Amino acid sequence: MKENHEGSDWDLRIAKLVSWLKSSEYFRVNDNVFLQDTPESGRGLYLKADTVSKNDVVVSIPSEYQLNFHSVVYHISKFNADLYFERVTCSDNDRVEDGGDPRSKLYKILTTNVVSKLSSFQLLCLYIMFEWKLLPFLNGPVSFWKPFFDVFPAASELKSIPSSWVLLPESCNKALFESLPAASMIHAQRIADQVLTDWRTVSPVLQMWSNAIEERIRPTVNELFQHFVHTYFVINSRCLYIDVPLKKSIADNFTMVPFVDFLNHSSDSELYCTPRIEVLKRGVCGLGTFNIVGGNYKYSTVGEQILLNYGAHSNDFLLCEYGFTLKDNKWNYIDVSPEVERLIEEETTKRFLQENGFWGDYTISESDISFRTLVALAAASSSNVRKVEKFMLGYLTEDSFYPHLQTLLQEFLHSLLEGIAVKTRQLETPEFCDQECVNNILQIYNGYTNIIKNHLKDSVLAH
Numbered sequence: 295m296k297e298n299h300e301g302s303d304w305d306l307r308i309a310k311l312v313s314w315l316k317s318s319e320y321f322r323v324n325d326n327v328f329l330q331d332t333p334e335s336g337r338g339l340y341l342k343a344d345t346v347s348k349n350d351v352v353v354s355i356p357s358e359y360q361l362n363f364h365s366v367v368y369h370i371s372k373f374n375a376d377l378y379f380e381r382v383t384c385s386d387n388d389r390v391e392d393g394g395d396p397r398s399k400l401y402k403i404l405t406t407n408v409v410s411k412l413s414s415f416q417l418l419c420l421y422i423m424f425e426w427k428l429l430p431f432l433n434g435p436v437s438f439w440k441p442f443f444d445v446f447p448a449a450s451e452l453k454s455i456p457s458s459w460v461l462l463p464e465s466c467n468k469a470l471f472e473s474l475p476a477a478s479m480i481h482a483q484r485i486a487d488q489v490l491t492d493w494r495t496v497s498p499v500l501q502m503w504s505n506a507i508e509e510r511i512r513p514t515v516n517e518l519f520q521h522f523v524h525t526y527f528v529i530n531s532r533c534l535y536i537d538v539p540l541k542k543s544i545a546d547n548f549t550m551v552p553f554v555d556f557l558n559h560s561s562d563s564e565l566y567c568t569p570r571i572e573v574l575k576r577g578v579c580g581l582g583t584f585n586i587v588g589g590n591y592k593y594s595t596v597g598e599q600i601l602l603n604y605g606a607h608s609n610d611f612l613l614c615e616y617g618f619t620l621k622d623n624k625w626n627y628i629d630v631s632p633e634v635e636r637l638i639e640e641e642t643t644k645r646f647l648q649e650n651g652f653w654g655d656y657t658i659s660e661s662d663i664s665f666r667t668l669v670a671l672a673a674a675s676s677s678n679v680r681k682v683e684k685f686m687l688g689y690l691t692e693d694s695f696y697p698h699l700q701t702l703l704q705e706f707l708h709s710l711l712e713g714i715a716v717k718t719r720q721l722e723t724p725e726f727c728d729q730e731c732v733n734n735i736l737q738i739y740n741g742y743t744n745i746i747k748n749h750l751k752d753s754v755l756a757h
Protein backbone atom coordinates (compact mmCIF):
# COMPACT_ATOMS: atom_id res chain seq x y z
CA MET A 295 0.00 0.00 0.00
CA LYS A 296 1.12 3.42 -0.86
CA GLU A 297 -0.17 6.03 1.49
CA ASN A 298 1.31 6.50 4.94
CA HIS A 299 -1.57 6.25 7.36
CA GLU A 300 0.55 6.67 10.44
CA GLY A 301 0.46 9.76 12.57
CA SER A 302 -1.96 11.90 14.44
CA ASP A 303 -4.08 12.95 11.45
CA TRP A 304 -5.05 9.36 10.78
CA ASP A 305 -5.53 8.56 14.44
CA LEU A 306 -7.86 11.55 14.62
CA ARG A 307 -9.83 10.44 11.56
CA ILE A 308 -10.23 6.94 13.00
CA ALA A 309 -11.27 8.40 16.37
CA LYS A 310 -13.88 10.55 14.60
CA LEU A 311 -15.15 7.54 12.65
CA VAL A 312 -15.56 5.54 15.86
CA SER A 313 -17.24 8.41 17.67
CA TRP A 314 -19.66 8.84 14.72
CA LEU A 315 -20.50 5.11 14.74
CA LYS A 316 -20.90 5.15 18.52
CA SER A 317 -23.95 7.39 18.11
CA SER A 318 -25.71 4.08 17.60
CA GLU A 319 -26.00 1.79 20.58
CA TYR A 320 -25.75 -1.19 18.17
CA PHE A 321 -22.26 -0.42 16.82
CA ARG A 322 -19.68 -2.96 18.08
CA VAL A 323 -16.00 -3.68 17.51
CA ASN A 324 -14.67 -6.71 19.36
CA ASP A 325 -12.41 -5.63 22.28
CA ASN A 326 -9.86 -8.24 21.20
CA VAL A 327 -9.07 -6.64 17.84
CA PHE A 328 -7.25 -3.47 16.79
CA LEU A 329 -6.67 -1.53 13.58
CA GLN A 330 -3.16 -1.48 12.12
CA ASP A 331 -1.55 -0.26 8.91
CA THR A 332 1.14 -2.22 7.06
CA PRO A 333 3.04 -1.44 3.84
CA GLU A 334 1.87 -4.77 2.29
CA SER A 335 -1.90 -4.55 2.68
CA GLY A 336 -2.76 -1.14 4.13
CA ARG A 337 -5.12 -0.96 7.04
CA GLY A 338 -6.44 -4.18 8.50
CA LEU A 339 -7.80 -5.63 11.73
CA TYR A 340 -5.49 -7.67 13.97
CA LEU A 341 -5.82 -9.73 17.15
CA LYS A 342 -4.98 -7.62 20.21
CA ALA A 343 -5.56 -10.14 23.00
CA ASP A 344 -7.32 -13.38 23.96
CA THR A 345 -9.09 -15.10 21.01
CA VAL A 346 -11.65 -14.66 18.25
CA SER A 347 -13.55 -17.92 17.76
CA LYS A 348 -16.38 -19.22 15.61
CA ASN A 349 -19.44 -16.94 15.68
CA ASP A 350 -17.75 -14.28 17.85
CA VAL A 351 -18.83 -10.88 16.57
CA VAL A 352 -15.79 -9.02 15.21
CA VAL A 353 -17.65 -5.92 13.98
CA SER A 354 -21.31 -4.94 13.92
CA ILE A 355 -22.50 -1.95 11.85
CA PRO A 356 -26.14 -0.83 11.93
CA SER A 357 -28.08 -0.08 8.73
CA GLU A 358 -28.01 3.68 9.08
CA TYR A 359 -24.20 3.83 8.70
CA GLN A 360 -24.13 1.88 5.45
CA LEU A 361 -24.20 3.31 1.94
CA ASN A 362 -26.41 1.37 -0.47
CA PHE A 363 -29.29 2.01 -2.86
CA HIS A 364 -31.84 2.14 -0.02
CA SER A 365 -29.93 4.36 2.40
CA VAL A 366 -28.94 6.77 -0.38
CA VAL A 367 -32.54 7.03 -1.59
CA TYR A 368 -33.58 7.70 2.01
CA HIS A 369 -30.99 10.49 2.44
CA ILE A 370 -31.83 12.15 -0.88
CA SER A 371 -35.55 12.02 -0.04
CA LYS A 372 -34.85 14.15 3.04
CA PHE A 373 -34.31 17.00 0.58
CA ASN A 374 -36.71 15.93 -2.16
CA ALA A 375 -40.37 15.11 -1.53
CA ASP A 376 -40.70 14.07 -5.19
CA LEU A 377 -38.61 11.01 -4.56
CA TYR A 378 -40.79 8.19 -3.34
CA PHE A 379 -40.17 4.48 -2.85
CA GLU A 380 -42.52 2.72 -0.48
CA ARG A 381 -40.96 1.99 2.93
CA VAL A 382 -37.59 3.43 1.79
CA THR A 383 -37.99 7.19 1.43
CA CYS A 384 -38.25 9.26 4.60
CA SER A 385 -41.42 10.33 6.34
CA ASP A 386 -42.54 13.98 6.13
CA ASN A 387 -41.33 14.46 9.71
CA ASP A 388 -37.74 13.62 8.72
CA ARG A 389 -37.69 15.98 5.74
CA VAL A 390 -35.19 18.87 5.89
CA GLU A 391 -36.77 22.32 5.74
CA ASP A 392 -35.75 24.28 2.65
CA GLY A 393 -33.66 26.66 4.74
CA GLY A 394 -30.68 27.42 2.56
CA ASP A 395 -29.14 23.96 2.24
CA PRO A 396 -28.07 23.74 -1.44
CA ARG A 397 -29.19 20.09 -1.57
CA SER A 398 -32.86 21.16 -1.28
CA LYS A 399 -32.46 22.70 -4.74
CA LEU A 400 -29.86 20.44 -6.32
CA TYR A 401 -31.44 17.10 -5.37
CA LYS A 402 -34.74 18.14 -7.01
CA ILE A 403 -33.53 16.57 -10.25
CA LEU A 404 -33.46 13.15 -8.58
CA THR A 405 -37.13 12.28 -8.97
CA THR A 406 -38.52 8.75 -8.59
CA ASN A 407 -38.46 8.31 -12.35
CA VAL A 408 -34.80 9.37 -12.66
CA VAL A 409 -33.55 7.37 -9.66
CA SER A 410 -35.40 4.16 -10.55
CA LYS A 411 -33.48 4.04 -13.86
CA LEU A 412 -30.08 4.23 -12.17
CA SER A 413 -28.05 1.19 -11.17
CA SER A 414 -26.79 0.98 -7.57
CA PHE A 415 -23.35 1.88 -8.84
CA GLN A 416 -24.57 4.95 -10.72
CA LEU A 417 -26.64 6.24 -7.80
CA LEU A 418 -23.87 5.68 -5.27
CA CYS A 419 -21.24 7.30 -7.52
CA LEU A 420 -23.48 10.28 -8.03
CA TYR A 421 -24.42 10.70 -4.40
CA ILE A 422 -21.00 9.97 -2.86
CA MET A 423 -19.23 12.15 -5.36
CA PHE A 424 -21.51 15.05 -4.62
CA GLU A 425 -21.48 14.71 -0.82
CA TRP A 426 -17.75 13.95 -0.68
CA LYS A 427 -16.16 15.99 -3.44
CA LEU A 428 -18.55 18.85 -4.31
CA LEU A 429 -20.54 19.72 -1.20
CA PRO A 430 -17.44 21.05 0.64
CA PHE A 431 -17.22 23.78 -2.06
CA LEU A 432 -20.77 24.93 -1.39
CA ASN A 433 -20.18 26.78 1.88
CA GLY A 434 -22.05 25.46 4.84
CA PRO A 435 -23.52 22.03 5.16
CA VAL A 436 -21.35 19.10 6.15
CA SER A 437 -22.27 15.65 4.91
CA PHE A 438 -23.55 13.15 7.45
CA TRP A 439 -21.07 10.69 5.87
CA LYS A 440 -17.94 12.86 6.31
CA PRO A 441 -16.33 10.62 8.98
CA PHE A 442 -16.69 7.68 6.56
CA PHE A 443 -15.38 9.64 3.54
CA ASP A 444 -12.39 10.82 5.59
CA VAL A 445 -11.09 7.25 5.88
CA PHE A 446 -11.65 6.33 2.22
CA PRO A 447 -8.46 5.41 0.36
CA ALA A 448 -6.74 8.25 -1.51
CA ALA A 449 -6.63 8.04 -5.32
CA SER A 450 -2.93 7.14 -5.08
CA GLU A 451 -3.84 4.02 -3.09
CA LEU A 452 -5.97 2.76 -5.97
CA LYS A 453 -3.34 3.27 -8.67
CA SER A 454 -2.69 -0.50 -9.00
CA ILE A 455 -6.12 -1.06 -10.54
CA PRO A 456 -5.34 -1.59 -14.25
CA SER A 457 -8.53 0.05 -15.60
CA SER A 458 -7.35 3.33 -14.09
CA TRP A 459 -4.19 3.13 -16.25
CA VAL A 460 -6.30 3.47 -19.38
CA LEU A 461 -8.94 5.79 -17.95
CA LEU A 462 -6.69 8.46 -16.47
CA PRO A 463 -4.53 10.36 -18.97
CA GLU A 464 -1.96 11.22 -16.28
CA SER A 465 -1.36 7.57 -15.21
CA CYS A 466 2.30 6.66 -15.54
CA ASN A 467 1.32 2.99 -15.88
CA LYS A 468 -0.28 3.21 -19.32
CA ALA A 469 2.50 1.18 -20.95
CA LEU A 470 1.99 -1.61 -18.40
CA PHE A 471 -1.49 -2.35 -19.70
CA GLU A 472 -0.01 -4.16 -22.72
CA SER A 473 1.99 -6.43 -20.41
CA LEU A 474 -1.07 -7.73 -18.60
CA PRO A 475 -2.04 -11.37 -19.12
CA ALA A 476 -4.93 -11.63 -21.62
CA ALA A 477 -7.45 -12.50 -18.87
CA SER A 478 -6.58 -9.37 -16.87
CA MET A 479 -6.51 -7.18 -19.95
CA ILE A 480 -10.00 -8.24 -21.04
CA HIS A 481 -11.36 -7.89 -17.51
CA ALA A 482 -9.76 -4.47 -16.99
CA GLN A 483 -11.02 -3.21 -20.34
CA ARG A 484 -14.55 -4.38 -19.44
CA ILE A 485 -14.41 -2.41 -16.17
CA ALA A 486 -13.03 0.67 -17.96
CA ASP A 487 -15.89 0.48 -20.50
CA GLN A 488 -18.42 0.23 -17.66
CA VAL A 489 -16.88 3.26 -15.92
CA LEU A 490 -17.28 5.26 -19.13
CA THR A 491 -20.88 4.09 -19.61
CA ASP A 492 -21.73 5.11 -16.04
CA TRP A 493 -19.92 8.42 -16.48
CA ARG A 494 -21.99 9.17 -19.58
CA THR A 495 -25.16 8.47 -17.58
CA VAL A 496 -24.38 10.56 -14.50
CA SER A 497 -22.05 13.29 -15.75
CA PRO A 498 -24.85 15.66 -16.93
CA VAL A 499 -26.18 15.74 -13.35
CA LEU A 500 -22.70 16.11 -11.87
CA GLN A 501 -21.91 18.98 -14.21
CA MET A 502 -25.15 20.70 -13.33
CA TRP A 503 -24.37 20.36 -9.61
CA SER A 504 -20.83 21.50 -10.17
CA ASN A 505 -22.14 24.68 -11.84
CA ALA A 506 -23.58 25.66 -8.47
CA ILE A 507 -20.00 26.10 -7.24
CA GLU A 508 -18.41 29.52 -7.55
CA GLU A 509 -16.57 29.61 -10.92
CA ARG A 510 -13.20 30.49 -9.36
CA ILE A 511 -13.04 27.19 -7.43
CA ARG A 512 -15.26 25.01 -9.63
CA PRO A 513 -13.68 21.71 -10.79
CA THR A 514 -13.07 21.39 -14.53
CA VAL A 515 -14.74 18.54 -16.46
CA ASN A 516 -11.42 16.72 -16.40
CA GLU A 517 -11.20 17.08 -12.61
CA LEU A 518 -14.80 15.94 -12.25
CA PHE A 519 -13.96 12.81 -14.26
CA GLN A 520 -10.92 12.12 -12.06
CA HIS A 521 -13.10 12.43 -8.94
CA PHE A 522 -15.60 10.11 -10.57
CA VAL A 523 -12.98 7.44 -11.31
CA HIS A 524 -11.65 7.76 -7.76
CA THR A 525 -15.16 7.40 -6.31
CA TYR A 526 -15.91 4.47 -8.63
CA PHE A 527 -12.89 2.46 -7.50
CA VAL A 528 -13.42 3.32 -3.83
CA ILE A 529 -16.88 1.78 -4.14
CA ASN A 530 -15.77 -1.16 -6.25
CA SER A 531 -12.91 -2.13 -3.95
CA ARG A 532 -14.96 -1.85 -0.75
CA CYS A 533 -18.49 -3.02 -1.53
CA LEU A 534 -19.98 -6.09 0.13
CA TYR A 535 -22.79 -8.33 -1.02
CA ILE A 536 -26.25 -7.69 0.42
CA ASP A 537 -29.76 -8.26 -0.86
CA VAL A 538 -31.24 -4.97 -2.17
CA PRO A 539 -35.03 -5.41 -2.49
CA LEU A 540 -35.46 -2.37 -4.79
CA LYS A 541 -33.07 -3.86 -7.33
CA LYS A 542 -33.20 -7.04 -9.41
CA SER A 543 -29.75 -7.32 -10.98
CA ILE A 544 -27.07 -9.14 -8.97
CA ALA A 545 -24.61 -6.29 -9.66
CA ASP A 546 -26.87 -3.91 -7.73
CA ASN A 547 -26.84 -6.00 -4.56
CA PHE A 548 -24.14 -4.34 -2.51
CA THR A 549 -23.57 -2.13 0.46
CA MET A 550 -20.62 -0.14 1.77
CA VAL A 551 -19.91 -0.70 5.44
CA PRO A 552 -17.52 1.42 7.52
CA PHE A 553 -14.97 -0.53 9.57
CA VAL A 554 -15.90 -3.81 7.87
CA ASP A 555 -14.13 -2.32 4.86
CA PHE A 556 -10.86 -2.39 6.83
CA LEU A 557 -10.81 -6.19 6.62
CA ASN A 558 -8.30 -7.60 4.15
CA HIS A 559 -8.83 -10.68 1.99
CA SER A 560 -7.75 -14.27 2.44
CA SER A 561 -8.23 -16.97 -0.20
CA ASP A 562 -9.31 -19.48 2.46
CA SER A 563 -13.06 -19.12 2.20
CA GLU A 564 -13.85 -21.91 4.65
CA LEU A 565 -11.63 -20.77 7.50
CA TYR A 566 -11.83 -17.09 8.19
CA CYS A 567 -14.51 -14.58 9.11
CA THR A 568 -17.84 -14.37 7.34
CA PRO A 569 -20.58 -11.75 7.02
CA ARG A 570 -23.88 -12.24 8.82
CA ILE A 571 -26.69 -9.81 8.08
CA GLU A 572 -29.55 -9.25 10.50
CA VAL A 573 -32.32 -8.23 8.11
CA LEU A 574 -34.80 -7.69 10.90
CA LYS A 575 -32.68 -4.81 12.20
CA ARG A 576 -33.22 -2.47 9.26
CA GLY A 577 -33.56 0.71 11.34
CA VAL A 578 -35.00 3.88 9.84
CA CYS A 579 -33.20 3.34 6.54
CA GLY A 580 -31.25 0.45 5.15
CA LEU A 581 -30.99 -3.25 4.68
CA GLY A 582 -29.95 -4.76 7.99
CA THR A 583 -27.16 -4.72 10.54
CA PHE A 584 -23.93 -5.95 8.95
CA ASN A 585 -21.94 -8.26 11.24
CA ILE A 586 -18.63 -9.93 10.66
CA VAL A 587 -18.33 -13.10 12.73
CA GLY A 588 -15.48 -15.55 13.37
CA GLY A 589 -15.29 -18.66 11.16
CA ASN A 590 -13.83 -22.13 11.76
CA TYR A 591 -10.36 -20.76 12.34
CA LYS A 592 -9.70 -19.69 15.94
CA TYR A 593 -7.53 -16.57 16.19
CA SER A 594 -5.28 -16.97 19.22
CA THR A 595 -1.89 -15.50 18.29
CA VAL A 596 -1.65 -11.84 19.24
CA GLY A 597 -0.81 -9.74 16.18
CA GLU A 598 -2.29 -12.10 13.56
CA GLN A 599 -4.53 -10.53 10.99
CA ILE A 600 -8.30 -11.01 11.09
CA LEU A 601 -9.20 -11.87 7.50
CA LEU A 602 -12.32 -11.99 5.39
CA ASN A 603 -12.85 -13.89 2.15
CA TYR A 604 -13.94 -11.59 -0.70
CA GLY A 605 -14.82 -14.64 -2.84
CA ALA A 606 -13.10 -17.46 -4.75
CA HIS A 607 -11.03 -15.06 -6.84
CA SER A 608 -7.93 -15.62 -8.97
CA ASN A 609 -5.08 -13.12 -8.99
CA ASP A 610 -6.27 -11.78 -12.37
CA PHE A 611 -9.62 -10.95 -10.77
CA LEU A 612 -8.12 -9.52 -7.55
CA LEU A 613 -5.84 -7.22 -9.52
CA CYS A 614 -8.62 -5.90 -11.76
CA GLU A 615 -11.24 -5.40 -9.04
CA TYR A 616 -9.10 -4.54 -6.00
CA GLY A 617 -5.60 -3.70 -7.23
CA PHE A 618 -3.64 -6.42 -5.41
CA THR A 619 -2.54 -10.04 -5.87
CA LEU A 620 -1.68 -12.88 -3.47
CA LYS A 621 1.59 -14.81 -3.37
CA ASP A 622 -0.28 -18.08 -2.86
CA ASN A 623 -3.76 -18.22 -4.28
CA LYS A 624 -5.51 -21.55 -4.67
CA TRP A 625 -8.13 -19.94 -6.95
CA ASN A 626 -5.63 -19.04 -9.65
CA TYR A 627 -6.24 -20.42 -13.11
CA ILE A 628 -4.98 -19.67 -16.62
CA ASP A 629 -7.33 -18.79 -19.43
CA VAL A 630 -5.58 -20.48 -22.34
CA SER A 631 -8.37 -19.86 -24.88
CA PRO A 632 -6.30 -17.70 -27.28
CA GLU A 633 -3.39 -20.19 -27.25
CA VAL A 634 -5.60 -23.28 -27.74
CA GLU A 635 -7.62 -21.58 -30.48
CA ARG A 636 -4.40 -20.72 -32.29
CA LEU A 637 -3.45 -24.43 -32.21
CA ILE A 638 -6.58 -25.48 -34.09
CA GLU A 639 -5.53 -24.83 -37.65
CA GLU A 640 -8.09 -26.94 -39.52
CA GLU A 641 -11.28 -25.03 -40.27
CA THR A 642 -13.28 -28.30 -40.06
CA THR A 643 -11.96 -29.02 -36.56
CA LYS A 644 -12.89 -25.51 -35.45
CA ARG A 645 -16.38 -25.89 -36.88
CA PHE A 646 -16.75 -29.33 -35.25
CA LEU A 647 -15.88 -27.83 -31.84
CA GLN A 648 -18.17 -24.84 -32.41
CA GLU A 649 -21.10 -27.02 -33.46
CA ASN A 650 -20.68 -29.10 -30.31
CA GLY A 651 -20.37 -26.09 -27.99
CA PHE A 652 -16.71 -26.82 -27.25
CA TRP A 653 -15.13 -23.73 -28.85
CA GLY A 654 -13.43 -21.32 -26.42
CA ASP A 655 -13.33 -20.95 -22.62
CA TYR A 656 -10.30 -23.18 -22.16
CA THR A 657 -8.77 -23.09 -18.68
CA ILE A 658 -6.08 -24.74 -16.60
CA SER A 659 -6.02 -24.63 -12.80
CA GLU A 660 -3.61 -26.14 -10.28
CA SER A 661 -5.67 -29.33 -10.02
CA ASP A 662 -7.24 -29.57 -13.48
CA ILE A 663 -6.80 -29.14 -17.17
CA SER A 664 -10.44 -28.46 -17.95
CA PHE A 665 -12.35 -31.07 -19.91
CA ARG A 666 -13.06 -28.50 -22.64
CA THR A 667 -9.32 -27.91 -23.03
CA LEU A 668 -8.60 -31.65 -23.25
CA VAL A 669 -11.33 -32.11 -25.87
CA ALA A 670 -9.95 -29.24 -27.97
CA LEU A 671 -6.41 -30.60 -27.72
CA ALA A 672 -7.64 -34.12 -28.52
CA ALA A 673 -9.31 -32.68 -31.63
CA ALA A 674 -6.06 -30.94 -32.56
CA SER A 675 -4.04 -34.13 -32.03
CA SER A 676 -6.30 -36.56 -33.92
CA SER A 677 -7.93 -36.62 -37.33
CA ASN A 678 -10.50 -39.17 -36.08
CA VAL A 679 -13.55 -36.98 -35.44
CA ARG A 680 -15.71 -39.95 -34.33
CA LYS A 681 -13.19 -40.79 -31.62
CA VAL A 682 -13.12 -37.17 -30.38
CA GLU A 683 -16.92 -37.21 -30.33
CA LYS A 684 -16.90 -40.32 -28.12
CA PHE A 685 -14.40 -38.64 -25.79
CA MET A 686 -16.63 -35.57 -25.68
CA LEU A 687 -19.60 -37.75 -24.70
CA GLY A 688 -17.63 -39.58 -22.02
CA TYR A 689 -17.39 -42.99 -23.78
CA LEU A 690 -13.60 -42.73 -24.02
CA THR A 691 -10.93 -41.23 -21.76
CA GLU A 692 -7.98 -39.04 -22.77
CA ASP A 693 -5.73 -42.12 -22.56
CA SER A 694 -7.32 -43.31 -25.84
CA PHE A 695 -5.37 -40.51 -27.54
CA TYR A 696 -2.01 -41.67 -26.14
CA PRO A 697 0.69 -40.71 -27.08
CA HIS A 698 -0.34 -37.85 -29.44
CA LEU A 699 -2.51 -35.89 -27.00
CA GLN A 700 0.02 -36.25 -24.18
CA THR A 701 2.87 -35.10 -26.44
CA LEU A 702 0.83 -32.16 -27.71
CA LEU A 703 -0.10 -31.25 -24.14
CA GLN A 704 3.54 -31.30 -23.02
CA GLU A 705 4.58 -29.14 -25.97
CA PHE A 706 1.68 -26.82 -25.30
CA LEU A 707 2.58 -26.41 -21.61
CA HIS A 708 6.24 -25.78 -22.50
CA SER A 709 5.25 -23.14 -25.07
CA LEU A 710 3.09 -21.44 -22.42
CA LEU A 711 6.10 -21.38 -20.09
CA GLU A 712 8.23 -19.83 -22.82
CA GLY A 713 5.59 -17.16 -23.48
CA ILE A 714 5.49 -16.32 -19.77
CA ALA A 715 9.30 -16.14 -19.61
CA VAL A 716 9.29 -13.59 -22.47
CA LYS A 717 6.60 -11.45 -20.75
CA THR A 718 8.45 -11.68 -17.44
CA ARG A 719 11.74 -10.55 -18.99
CA GLN A 720 9.94 -7.57 -20.58
CA LEU A 721 8.57 -6.60 -17.16
CA GLU A 722 12.02 -6.73 -15.63
CA THR A 723 13.29 -3.91 -17.84
CA PRO A 724 13.52 -0.51 -16.15
CA GLU A 725 11.10 1.20 -18.59
CA PHE A 726 8.13 0.90 -16.19
CA CYS A 727 7.65 3.61 -13.61
CA ASP A 728 5.85 1.76 -10.87
CA GLN A 729 7.48 -1.30 -9.34
CA GLU A 730 4.50 -2.15 -7.16
CA CYS A 731 2.27 -2.48 -10.23
CA VAL A 732 4.96 -4.47 -12.05
CA ASN A 733 5.24 -6.83 -9.07
CA ASN A 734 1.51 -7.52 -9.14
CA ILE A 735 1.71 -8.60 -12.79
CA LEU A 736 4.81 -10.68 -12.10
CA GLN A 737 2.90 -12.37 -9.28
CA ILE A 738 0.13 -13.34 -11.70
CA TYR A 739 2.66 -14.85 -14.13
CA ASN A 740 4.33 -16.60 -11.23
CA GLY A 741 1.01 -18.22 -10.31
CA TYR A 742 0.63 -19.34 -13.95
CA THR A 743 4.14 -20.83 -13.92
CA ASN A 744 3.38 -22.82 -10.77
CA ILE A 745 0.21 -24.22 -12.33
CA ILE A 746 2.00 -25.28 -15.52
CA LYS A 747 4.96 -26.80 -13.71
CA ASN A 748 2.59 -28.78 -11.55
CA HIS A 749 0.97 -30.31 -14.64
CA LEU A 750 4.30 -30.98 -16.33
CA LYS A 751 5.43 -32.80 -13.19
CA ASP A 752 2.21 -34.84 -13.23
CA SER A 753 2.44 -35.72 -16.89
CA VAL A 754 6.09 -36.78 -16.49
CA LEU A 755 5.07 -39.05 -13.62
CA ALA A 756 2.07 -40.42 -15.48
CA HIS A 757 4.01 -41.51 -18.55
Ligand SMILES: C[S@@+](CC[C@H](N)C(=O)[O-])C[C@H]1O[C@@H](n2cnc3c(N)ncnc32)[C@H](O)[C@@H]1O
Nearest residue numbers: 334335336337531532555556557558559616618
Ligand atom coordinates in the same frame (compact mmCIF):
# COMPACT_ATOMS: atom_id res chain seq x y z
C1 LIG B 1 -11.88 -3.56 1.64
S1 LIG B 1 -10.34 -2.77 1.53
C2 LIG B 1 -9.48 -3.42 2.92
C3 LIG B 1 -8.80 -2.31 3.72
C4 LIG B 1 -7.59 -1.71 3.08
N1 LIG B 1 -6.41 -2.48 3.39
C5 LIG B 1 -7.38 -0.25 3.52
O1 LIG B 1 -6.25 0.12 3.81
O2 LIG B 1 -8.33 0.51 3.51
C6 LIG B 1 -9.71 -3.63 0.16
C7 LIG B 1 -8.31 -3.21 -0.24
O3 LIG B 1 -7.37 -3.70 0.69
C8 LIG B 1 -6.20 -4.20 0.04
N2 LIG B 1 -6.11 -5.64 0.35
C9 LIG B 1 -7.09 -6.45 0.79
N3 LIG B 1 -6.64 -7.68 1.05
C10 LIG B 1 -5.33 -7.67 0.75
C11 LIG B 1 -4.30 -8.66 0.80
N4 LIG B 1 -4.53 -9.91 1.19
N5 LIG B 1 -3.07 -8.28 0.42
C12 LIG B 1 -2.80 -7.02 0.00
N6 LIG B 1 -3.74 -6.04 -0.07
C13 LIG B 1 -4.98 -6.36 0.31
C14 LIG B 1 -6.41 -3.91 -1.44
O4 LIG B 1 -5.78 -2.69 -1.73
C15 LIG B 1 -7.89 -3.79 -1.58
O5 LIG B 1 -8.29 -2.95 -2.63
